[in-house]
Amino acid sequence: MALVRILSINLLTDRADPDDLRRVIVEADPDVVCAQELGPSTATVIEDLLPHGHLDPREDLFGLGIATRYPVAVVRLLLAQRSGWIARLDPGEWPGISRPLDVFDVHLVNPIDRPWRGTSDVRRRQVNQITATHADRDVASVVIGDMNATPAWRAYKALTALGEDAALATGTAARTWAYTLFGPRLLRIDHAFVSGVQPISTSTVRIKGTDHRALIVDVGF
Secondary structure: OOEEEEEEEEOOOOOOOHHHHHHHHHHHOOOEEEEEOOOHHHHHHHHHHOOEEEEEOOOOOOOEEEEEOOOOEEEEEOOOOOOEEEEEEOOOOOOOOOOOEEEEEEEOOOOOOOOHHHHHHHHHHHHHHHHHHHHHHOOEEEEEEEOOOOOOOHHHHHHHHHOEEHHHHOOOOOOOEOOOOOOOOOEOOEEEEEEOOEEEEEEEEEOOOOOEEEEEEEEEO
């Protein structure tokens, strides 16, 4: 069975420690890194380790990017307020992959952002746009990132239409977000929804300087 490892991490508007980020990526050895709240210093680390894909670092909350071990075609995922990216892993470029795989990198807006009614509408539109684009592409996929939604929330339940929650499917679910940098993880808001490939395992890893743990997902063909 061919395996693809994907690491997703919210970098807290570039405040994640670059050296610790480098350590985690080297040790985890992912094939794909999906970054949210990506900034210049963290983008430099990721690009140095995984030279393909597309990174769009920003100084605000809107920086996102996908970096990969082998070449990919990357397109923008047009979403309300904060767009994402989609990378297609093609069998012609990726050893062992028998069919195309799309990796979606997404970051839903925070539900506590004011005005709440407007934010709720934006989140609903984002979820609808993700599911519509996912249906149009119609290949195996992993939709991964900071969803800003626990499994009890409406947005999460709507996103389950995309496929299996890899953490639940493999019995490896763990909380990913803390209120403070050094506090215990309180909520599981980073997710990977998998369709057309087999979820093998997930794990989480702390990276200094960010309030999220990295989510690492292995999928098999």
